[in-house]
Amino acid sequence: EADIYQTPRYLVIGTGKKITLECSQTMGHDKMYWYQQDPGMELHLIHYSYGVNSTEKGDLSSESTVSRIRTEHFPLTLESARPSHTSQYLCASSERGREYSPLHFGNGTRLTVT
């Protein structure tokens, strides 16, 4: 049973639309992350947060934005979707206080922008 939830699982949307990908976790983890996954490529970190009101950009430049108003919730927003945003987006969380803490992943949102 998943402790980290992503919705929607699949989303097909037209160019120019605003979208929000939801991510929630019930484990009380302070650290949360968004990764972008394309076939045959490394997972790329696009955003992360180490706690409420803390957000940072990751290693891969992204036009998306994130917010962390509550510990359990870490939504990702695209103000104006483009075909280049087509990808799978994975949300993850980990415990604070342990530098080696492994990541717990949601099942992902597969986004297609037409």
Place this chain on the structure above:
Amino acid sequence: AQSVTQLDSQVPVFEEAPVELRCNYSSSVSVYLFWYVQYPNQGLQLLLKYLSGSTLVKSINGFEAEFNKSQTSFHLRKPSVHISDTAEYFCAVSDRSGGFKTIFGAGTRLFVKA
């Protein structure tokens, strides 16, 4: 800078045969190493991890990986695979120079044939 190289993008193997999935990393400091598995239409799950101590680490479902510092490798092995092992496997590294963010390889798709 950290990087992870998974030398094989796809590995087809017959059921009950042994398998090795290769992973090399680059890091100038002490590292934490992980293998994650991704089954179809799911997020990643932690398979096993090396933090310190014994260089051979094992998972509950028969996989093992050996940390080799001199060769900067962390290959994953299983002596006899099952159909249910068909999945994508990701090697990952985390170290102090990267702020303990997790960096992933491009993945190896293991396909077990009957």
